[in-house]
Amino acid sequence: MSHDDETLLVRDLMRRTADELPALPDLTPEAVRLGRRRRTRLRTAAFAGVAGAAAACVAALPLPGPWAGEPGGAAPAAPAHAVPSRGPGTTQSGQLQEFQQRTAATLGATLGGRLGTIQPEADRADRYRAAGGVGADTFLVVITVRPAYSDPPRCVDIPEKHSRCASVTLPDGTVGAFRTEPMDGGPLTGVSFTHAHEGSEVELAVHPDHAVGLVPPITVEQLAEAAEDARLLTALRRAAGSPLFEEGRSDG
C-alpha cells in the first residue's frame, strides 16, 4: 500500500469516526459569557496591579493636612489582609513597594514566558497575579515562607491525593521539591517549588483558577527549568530574609 493510499485510509477512517459523533448543542451563548468573563478578569487583574503600585506610591508620600507629623494620629488603617506584620508606616510601604516591584520583575523574567505579565496583588508581598500568558488566563502566584523542618524539603508522592513530587538538584546545589497537586481545596492542580534556606522553607506556588476550571499553563518540569535561573532563587531567598514575611516564619 502506498503512502498516499495509507493517508487516504486514515482520513477516511477519521471521517467515518467523526460522523458518529452525537449532536452538539449551541455553544455560542456560553462562549460569549465565558469570553466576557475572561476579558473582565484580565482587566481587573491588570488594574489591581496598577492600583496596588499606585497605592504603595501614595502611601509613601508625606501626608499633608491634619495627619502630617502627628505621632499616633488617626492615619488611614491598613487593609486587614496585609501581609506586613509591622505597622503600615511610610518606611514599610516603601519597603513593600520595592519588594513587590523587584519580585514581580524577577517572576516575570523567569516565568513570564508561560504565565505572561506578573503584577503584585494590591498590598501583598506574597501574592502576584499572572495574566496574558499561554492561554491568556490569569493565575495566582504565591510565595510562602515558613520554618523548615527538613533540608532538603520532604518530597513524596501521595497518589490518593493526586499529589506528585519530584526532587531536583539545581545548578547551585540547592535541592528543590517540585510538586503538582490539587490546591485551594478544589480538584484542579497547581504547581509549586519548595526549597530550604537558612532555617526557612520557601515555597513558590502557581495556583489553578477554580472559577473558570483551568490549571496553570506551567508544568513542574517548566517550573524546574525556571528555578535553574539564579534570579528566581535570589528573589525567593530575598523573601525568606525579608521582614515582610516575618509572620509566616514565626507562625510556622
Add this chain to the structure above:
Amino acid sequence: MPDSDRRRDFEEYARAAQGRLYRTAYLLCGNAENARDLVQTTLARLFQYWRRAQAADCLDGYARTVLTRVYLAERRRGLRDLLHHSRQDPVVAGPQPDLRVTLLAALAELPPRARAMVVLRYWEDQSVSAVAHQLRCSESTVKSQCSRSLARLREQLGDAHAYAAEVPSR
C-alpha cells in the same frame, strides 16, 4: 465597529464553525464530552480576542490554532488526566473493536503533540508548513513525526477489518 456588531459577527461565525471544530476536537480528545469542553474553551478564547481573530488572514486557521494549542496546553497541564479519574474513558479496543473505537484507541497511543500533527495533517488536510507553524516547530519535525505516527497507526490498525477495507476512491 460597535460591540453589538462584533458580538453578532462572532455568534454567526461560532455557530457555523463549532461543528467542524467539534469533529477535530473529537479526534484530538477521543471522547465527545472532552471534545465539547475543548470547543467551548476555544470559542470563549476566540470571543475574548475576537478583534485579533477577525484581523487574522484566515479565521478558520486561527480558530484551529487556538483549538490545537488549548488541547496541547490542557494535556500538558494534566487536566484531562485528572478528569479521567472521574470519567470513564470509552476508548478501549476490545477483541472485535468497531471502527470508531479502533481508530480512537490507535490515536490515543500517540503522544499528544504527535496526535495533533496527525489530525491537522490528515484530517484537516493542512500542509506540513501550516502544521509546523501552528505547533511552533520545524517542518522536518512534522514530517518525521507524521511518518512515525502513520507507521504506528498502520501497526495498530493493520488487523482491523475496517482498515483492511477497500481504499476509498480519490
